[in-house]
Amino acid sequence: xxxxxxxxxxxxxxxxxxxxxxxxxxxxxxxxxxxxxxxxxxxxxxxxxxxxxxxxxxxxxxxxxxxxxxxxxxxxxxxxxxxxxxxxxxxxxxxxxxxxxxxxxxxxxxxxxxxxxxxxxxxxxxxxxxxxxxxxxxxxxxxxxxxxxxxxxxxxxxxxxxxxxxxxxxxxxxxxxxxxxxxxxxxxxxxxxxxxxxxxxxxxxxxxxxxxxxxxxxxxxxxxxxxxxxxxxxxxxxxxxxxxxxxxxxxxxxxxxxxxxxxxxxxxxxxxxxxxxxxxxxxxxxxxxxxxxxxxxxxxxxxxxxxxxxxxx
Numbered sequence: 234x235x236x237x238x239x240x241x242x243x244x245x246x247x248x249x250x251x252x253x254x255x256x257x258x259x260x261x262x263x264x265x266x267x268x269x270x271x272x273x274x275x276x277x278x279x280x281x282x283x284x285x286x287x288x289x290x291x292x293x294x295x296x297x298x299x300x301x302x303x304x305x306x307x308x309x310x311x312x313x314x315x316x317x318x319x320x321x322x323x324x325x326x327x328x329x330x331x332x333x334x335x336x337x338x339x340x341x342x343x344x345x346x347x348x349x350x351x352x353x354x355x356x357x358x359x360x361x362x363x364x365x366x367x368x369x370x371x372x373x374x375x376x377x378x379x380x381x382x383x384x385x386x387x388x389x390x391x392x393x394x395x396x397x398x399x400x401x402x403x404x405x406x407x408x409x410x411x412x413x414x415x416x417x418x419x420x421x422x423x424x425x426x427x428x429x430x431x432x433x434x435x436x437x438x439x440x441x442x443x444x445x446x447x448x449x450x451x452x453x454x455x456x457x458x459x460x461x462x463x464x465x466x467x468x469x470x471x472x473x474x475x476x477x478x479x480x481x482x483x484x485x486x487x488x489x490x491x492x493x494x495x496x497x498x499x500x501x502x503x504x505x506x507x508x509x510x511x512x513x514x515x516x517x518x519x520x521x522x523x524x525x526x527x528x529x530x531x532x533x534x535x536x537x538x539x540x541x542x543x544x545x546x
Contacts, residue, residue: 238322241329248332276303281301314421326415344447354411360453
């Protein structure tokens with residue numbers, strides 16, 4: 234197999250203290266035809282020459298092209314990612330955040346080989362959840378196993394849409410794209426600011442796109458530094474999250490089925506809208522969803538009984 238050009242895009246914003254570790258994990262890749270793009274989204278004191286010199290000094294010959302830019306002002310994750318896509322010349326595109334690292338030196342080779350053999354346009358893998366020092370979290374393997382059974386459904390787009398409407402099982406750091414995907418279906422939706430992934434997965438599954446899955450760990454993911462795992466929720470992230478539900482999920486009752494749609498809508502309203510309702514509207518909402526309320530209460534009782542039995546044993 235001829236090694237097609239792969240564009241690896243490092244997206245950075247205020248996390249530059251980790252970026253050299255990220256670059257090191259790219260520079261040691263055994264894949265021989267890599268275009269390396271660093272897209273900084275307006276970080277203070279970003280000096281492109283520092284990173285260009287660092288890459289050139291440690292380049293083992295696998296980095297064939299280097300592009301580094303910094304936006305004059307912060308655009309947000311979505312627009313910055315799209316800007317990077319417009320610069321990519323590779324057949325395949327792999328995003329990685331400036332505070333994450335590739336798991337091993339053969340990740341790009343494994344992912345490209347799988348995509349080439351299976352004619353994939355989007356490939357999902359596992360990520361390893363780590364702390365700020367890149368130590369594996371205690372529940373990291375459990376998270377992988379929980380996600381794995383859902384990721385294997387990616388080839389059934391209608392089923393996968395229903396799964397993703399309930400929870401975003403796909404971790405963006407573990408995904409590789411064929412550039413053709415963006416040419417055919419468009420880039421990330423700039424109606425959003427920070428969330429580029431979940432709304433994209435939902436849109437693509439509704440269009441019947443097949444999501445392939447390779448059961449490897451591709452990226453060590455540093456928890457607590459990004460907008461989706463920070464202890465303090467970013468208002469823009471919450472705004473995007475709500476928009477995604479309202480735009481990409483709730484309008485699709487037919488695709489979801491009435492029961493699942495009702496469950497999702499109930500959880501959404503209770504979480505984000507209920508406190509804004511007048512008392513009469515709250516009562517009406519609960520009455521209309523009394524079946525869900527009862528089922529939830531029964532499940533809570535059963536879970537409590539199960540835990541009590543486990544403690545007694």
